[in-house]
Amino acid sequence: MNAILSQDNPQCMFVTMMICVLDTSNGQLQYVNGGHNRPLFGNSGNGFDYLEQPAGILVGINPRAAYQVAIRYMNPGDMLILYTDGVTEANNPAQEEFTDPRLLAFINQQEEQTASSIVTKIRDAVHDFAAGAEQSDDLTLLVLRYRGN
Numbered sequence: 001m002n003a004i005l006s007q008d009n010p011q012c013m014f015v016t017m018m019i020c021v022l023d024t025s026n027g028q029l030q031y032v033n034g035g036h037n038r039p040l041f042g043n044s045g046n047g048f049d050y051l052e053q054p055a056g057i058l059v060g061i062n063p064r065a066a067y068q069v070a071i072r073y074m075n076p077g078d079m080l081i082l083y084t085d086g087v088t089e090a091n092n093p094a095q096e097e098f099t100d101p102r103l104l105a106f107i108n109q110q111e112e113q114t115a116s117s118i119v120t121k122i123r124d125a126v127h128d129f130a131a132g133a134e135q136s137d138d139l140t141l142l143v144l145r146y147r148g149n
Helices: 002-006 101-109 115-130
Strands: 015-021 029-032 041-042 047-051 070-073 080-081 141-145
Touching: 015 080, 041 101, 047 101, 080 115, 101 115, 115 141
Parallel strands: none
Antiparallel strands: 015 029, 029 070, 041 047, 041 080, 080 141
């Protein structure tokens, strides 16, 4: 995909992406990161942290770029939280950003939740933080909760 997007690209347009494959029979999560925000991984009992990232750069700028595949196992109840930079770069009226540390702290304050309620709570937290300030980017979230096989 990177080689194709890199062809005939004199403006050096790029995308960020994260590709994940979850084997639901054993919880094996294989993933590749092409310059995307680091996802959050964990559960409400043990807390969340940033998922370790394999080597990989923005997609579409270097046709010979190499991307590593990383593997992590999910236990029942674990969640993977993927988000665009519109979440962490959301501005309030004082031009302060929501930030990665604020997102991590917010997630770690939450009690046991469903995946859909986590999406709603993050969206509401960013909306409240922005306090009506106009945003320049999208706010996209995907939350996956592994329930076991």
